[in-house]
Amino acid sequence: MLGEGQDENASWGRGEDYYEYFIVDNDKEKLEYYEALGVILEYNGRKCVANPLVPDKCIAYTKRYEEDRFRFKPPAASPDFYSRCIRCGLCYFQCHYMGYNAIRLASLRDGLKAFGTPIIDDHIRHPCTLCMECTRVCPTGALERVLEEAKERARKKERKQGKETFDRTIIANYPDLVKKTRMGVALIDPDLCWAWNSGDCKSCAKACPFGAEVFDFLFTPWGVHTRVKAVVRDDGTIETKCVGCGLCVAACPVVGSAIHVLPEEEFVRRYRNFKNTGMSYEEYLKKILDVEDHDPFKAVLRAMEINNVFLLDIRGIKKEKIKTELAAERSLGESKTT
Ligand code: SF4
Ligand code: SF4
Ligand code: SF4
Structure with missing residues (x-):
């Protein structure tokens, strides 16, 4: 169920009871x-x-995406988005023209204020690819041209070196533009994530346009744990290069996805008291690592006897979606030998 209501921020949703x-x-x-x-x-x-x-x-466990789903404005929405957006629908048409279908136009059910404005709310089927075409066609600056701005800055810098960069990922080089682009922030549930339960999966990291700028990997005897680099500061700000495009959500092989994009305020709420355990998200991850290091019985109980049973018997895993370095290297090797 989508959360009802509206607020001044980019996104809104329920989220108070996000686990099962x-x-x-x-x-x-x-x-x-x-x-x-x-x-x-x-x-x-x-x-x-x-x-x-x-x-x-x-x-x-974090509920399936369909039950833990939020509405977001497209990337780089200006702070005064609702007064700037004239409901022309050009971003919507451009997104569909590009074949991404990430944007829908808000209906009255989304609230009077949002009515007619662009919304992204189906990361599983139609994530935003960060092509930034919607920002290019927006006639009022309701969606800001951050990619053009990043290119301009890169050109100025690189002209001296005689080369130009046009890749969308250059946004990640400029923290202020990352912040402007941000729709939400991704959070992995380590109890649902295959890679945190002795499995091998890096599908989300491979799908992320910013790759290692956003993800890192913890190499342990229990497997390679995948992590989104995001920290909540004491003042409630989030330090991360994740912009909330949702490509990782679509890529995750866990049914209902083990990684969800959350509005920033919801991300902070969950991060500070993860699953109502009284532990922050970071403390929860540390606890898993600690158990893996010092209490093998508990580590096996957690990963193999409980989480894997929930994952395989109840939630389900689409194994064909699992992408690992090994699989990538293997297919690279095969293509070289054919
Ligand atoms: S940046 Fe995202 S929302 Fe905008 S046109 Fe591209 S896919 Fe659609
Ligand atoms: S972590 Fe996910 S939501 Fe964030 S930028 Fe990467 S793919 Fe997009
Ligand atoms: S794609 Fe899903 S299961 Fe795989 S590492 Fe990422 S969150 Fe975990």
């Missing part, structure tokens, strides 16, 4: 198995599996 539990009281086999492992808790009269990292709490 691993309920097993209708599955006798699983119930007995987890009872034997001593990880069953009572929650609202239901039996749920406990979180090995926080044993007195049920393990919580």
Whole structure:
């Protein structure tokens, strides 16, 4: 369900209850198995599996994208977007002309203020590719021409070196333009992510236009954990180069996606108290790493016995979507030998 309402910011949604539990009281086999492992808790009269990292709490998973979905303005929306946008629809037509279909025009159900303005809200099927064509055709500056600005700055710098850069990723070189471009920020749920549960997947990182500017990888004996580089400062600002295009959401092989783009205020809320555990997102990740380093029984329980069962039996994984360095190298090797 999309959140109702509207505000001055780029996006709006519900999000207060963004996770679901691993309920097993209708599955006798699983119930007995987890009872034997001593990880069953009572929650609202239901039996749920406990979180090995926080044993007195049920393990919580971010809901499927369809139930944790927000509405965003297109990239580089100006701070006075609603007064600048004349509802001409040119961005919408350009996005469809390019074949991306990321933009829809807001209906009355989206609220009077937004009515007729461009909205992006289907990252799974139609993420924004950051082609920035919508900003190029906007006649009023409601969408600002950040790519042109980045190119101009790069030209000035590189003219001296005798070369020019035209790639959209040059936006990442200019923190003020990254901020202007930003629609939201991506957050990975490490309990759902294949790469945080002994699997091998870098699909989100491979899909990201900014690659290593946004993602990093933690190499551990338990696998290569994929992470979006984003930190919430004490003043509530977010330090990241992620602009919230949603390409990673579409690429994730987990059904309903293990990575969701959130409005900045929602990202901060979840980051500071991840899944209501009382831990920040960063602390939660550190706890996983700590368990992997010092408590192999708990690490196996968490990844193999609980999260993988939820992932494979309940949520589902589209394995054909998993992209790894290994697969890429293998196909590179094959193409070289043919
Ligand atoms: S930048 Fe995104 S929203 Fe704008 S035209 Fe390209 S795909 Fe569509
Ligand atoms: S992390 Fe995801 S949302 Fe952020 S810039 Fe990369 S692909 Fe886009
Ligand atoms: S694509 Fe999904 S499962 Fe794969 S590393 Fe990224 S968040 Fe994890």
